[in-house]
Amino acid sequence: MNELLAGIRQRLEGDRVLWGIALVLTLASLVTVYSAISTLAYKADGNSAKFLFKQAGLLAAGWGVMFGVHRIHFKYFGKLANVLFALAIAALIFTFLFGTDINDARRWMKIPFLGITFQTSDFAKLALVLWVARQLQVRGPVLEDFWKGLMPILGGIGLVCALILPSDFSTAAMLAAICVTMLFVGGLPWKHMFRIAGMGGVLILSLYGIGKAAPEALPRFGTWASRMESFVGFATGQDGGAQSAEDYQIELAQIAIHRGGLFPSGPASGTSRNFLPHPYSDMIFAFIVEEWGAILGGLGLVLLYLALLFRASRTAIKCESVFGRNLVLGLGLMIAVQALVNMGVSVRLFPTTGQPLPLVSYGGTSLLFTCLSIGMMLAVSRIVQNGDSGTPHAAGANTLA
Numbered sequence: 001m002n003e004l005l006a007g008i009r010q011r012l013e014g015d016r017v018l019w020g021i022a023l024v025l026t027l028a029s030l031v032t033v034y035s036a037i038s039t040l041a042y043k044a045d046g047n048s049a050k051f052l053f054k055q056a057g058l059l060a061a062g063w064g065v066m067f068g069v070h071r072i073h074f075k076y077f078g079k080l081a082n083v084l085f086a087l088a089i090a091a092l093i094f095t096f097l098f099g100t101d102i103n104d105a106r107r108w109m110k111i112p113f114l115g116i117t118f119q120t121s122d123f124a125k126l127a128l129v130l131w132v133a134r135q136l137q138v139r140g141p142v143l144e145d146f147w148k149g150l151m152p153i154l155g156g157i158g159l160v161c162a163l164i165l166p167s168d169f170s171t172a173a174m175l176a177a178i179c180v181t182m183l184f185v186g187g188l189p190w191k192h193m194f195r196i197a198g199m200g201g202v203l204i205l206s207l208y209g210i211g212k213a214a215p216e217a218l219p220r221f222g223t224w225a226s227r228m229e230s231f232v233g234f235a236t237g238q239d240g241g242a243q244s245a246e247d248y249q250i251e252l253a254q255i256a257i258h259r260g261g262l263f264p265s266g267p268a269s270g271t272s273r274n275f276l277p278h279p280y281s282d283m284i285f286a287f288i289v290e291e292w293g294a295i296l297g298g299l300g301l302v303l304l305y306l307a308l309l310f311r312a313s314r315t316a317i318k319c320e321s322v323f324g325r326n327l328v329l330g331l332g333l334m335i336a337v338q339a340l341v342n343m344g345v346s347v348r349l350f351p352t353t354g355q356p357l358p359l360v361s362y363g364g365t366s367l368l369f370t371c372l373s374i375g376m377m378l379a380v381s382r383i384v385q386n387g388d389s390g391t392p393h394a395a396g397a398n399t400l401a
Helices: 002-011 016-036 038-044 048-070 075-098 120-142 146-164 169-185 190-213 221-232 245-260 284-318 322-346 365-385
Strands: 100-102 105-111 116-119
Touching: 016 048, 016 284, 016 365, 048 365, 075 105, 075 120, 075 146, 075 322, 116 120, 116 365, 120 146, 120 169, 120 322, 120 365, 146 169, 146 190, 169 190, 169 322, 245 284, 245 322, 284 322, 284 365, 322 365
Parallel strands: none
Antiparallel strands: 100 105, 105 116
């Protein structure tokens, strides 16, 4: 047994703490999804074990992806950045024009002959972070030049976010914020940050004005406005006083959190699965707190994702490659921010967004792309720990080896 464990530790290179965080989140996903999925199973065929095996299979596939990717030198990710960026744009355009409508949103693309649907925005998020990290390396020396250094990057970010926006405002906004944070950490001057903030404010006000004046131009504007207005306390029902659906969902989540108390009551003890919308995906944090308490389930999850971001930052500080540094930080931000937004919705810190909890929520493409992202982070940390600068052939400052 000791030899087996030693062999596993030897093959799992990179940040061991990051491996541990991924393992704990995986186990939490299996236990929680199996406990929360009973209502979905009842609506299907009553076989909750089927959903458990599906989630276990997805997690096993995700770990396979994570292990395979972490063995690759991260310089090759940079060489693929432009190609993946172009593919992401093509996939988003195809989804916008011909995608599958699910829950009044055209976010999914069906793979021909396989009958599998996947959310193209999950691929686009990863591709955009890769591309921005690559652009920060290439355009770093001229980043202070607004038109030559910054605008080409902002153009790429704006294009991807604009293609995601019609069907998923929260993902587009979150992705834009993450990319702007990458630019700031990558050395963008404050004067350009103020310009971006001004441009963002004008854009949001313009979208709101267009949505109010011509709702048909933004088909999902009603949903966005309802969530925002409900969050700030301005929403009312059709009769002038009814509670909005989004507000009602958050109240149910808060009831589940209140029932959880401080200390864990154990798996399968939660009853909110019977009334909480999507306790296995969007509202899984509230369900975890109900079964595992505010200290272990609530604070414990928050600390895990913050620890993931801390380890990403630690790796970025030690990485000598500009691309590797920005890549690991961007991916860490993407996972941690999405997790904090998901958890923040349940406690009314953010309006309802529909963001899954990374590596925990029940689902397919989001889980697999999260594992791919963690694998890339581990690839950077593996090279850093091995003492490789990431530019083994003494490439120039603006190129990858």
